[in-house]
Amino acid sequence: MLLSITTTGKMTLLIVAGAFILWALITAIWIPKRNADFPLTLTGFVLVSCVFFALQMGAVYWVTDTQEVETEAVGEAPEQEKPTETETSPGDPAPGGDAAVVAGKEVFASAEAGCGSCHTLADAGTNGAVGPNLDDQRPTAELVVDRVTNGQGVMPAFEGKLTEQQIADLAAYVSTVAGSS
Structure with a gap:
């Protein structure tokens, strides 16, 4: 750390x-x-x-x-193009209703994960200020899996609290919708 x-x-x-x-x-x-x-x-x-x-x-x-942590240390995600309004809307987190993304939104909102209490993510309607703003950071799925599994800084590790599938779904959701609103 x-x-x-x-x-x-x-x-x-x-x-x-x-x-x-x-x-x-x-x-x-x-x-x-x-x-x-x-x-x-x-x-x-x-x-x-x-x-x-x-x-x-x-x-x-x-x-x-x-x-803030230095960007080289956290492996900041490269800039991605933002989806257009027709590709993604707040009510439909992924084009075509990808099951992993939909399941990931449920994990993000769950009391078990409690992501929104610390992180801002417009698609989820959260504005936590303890952890990084996910809309600004736009992390990759791999980075989300690493941080959720192992934690870093004040963020606890969720390995053992969330299943591998829940972590993968959460990573799919965050990496898909971050910065889209």
Whole structure:
């Protein structure tokens, strides 16, 4: 996961973690050698330590919530032509009613998968903001299978929660309708 975080995210985590580690080393090694009574009161020491901990957790949350992963790391799908209005409409997710795509739409909407709570996909009428906007990313079926099966970043793996067929249907649906609306 660390390799897929943007450079800004990596630098933010490094700076905050470095300050926290420096605080820990100074208060564990350097100050006690010079002042045997350190800390005179625990209140200040605990307060500063809690502030550093909160900053570190806040930085982790901020990076995982707001920093997009670098496109080379996630294998961004190449630009595809958008289907015309006659090829696809929101009520019919695939030309000819492809069974895998129809089944994939059901998996996307199911409570078991819960895709729409994190992802935006116009065809499904969802606007989640935790994960990538699937209409913008337009992932390939292979990428969807990989991410749903193995997870990445804050996205959990669904291997064992969804069957291989459900994952394949979901990948067919997302890769077919993403960016079509």
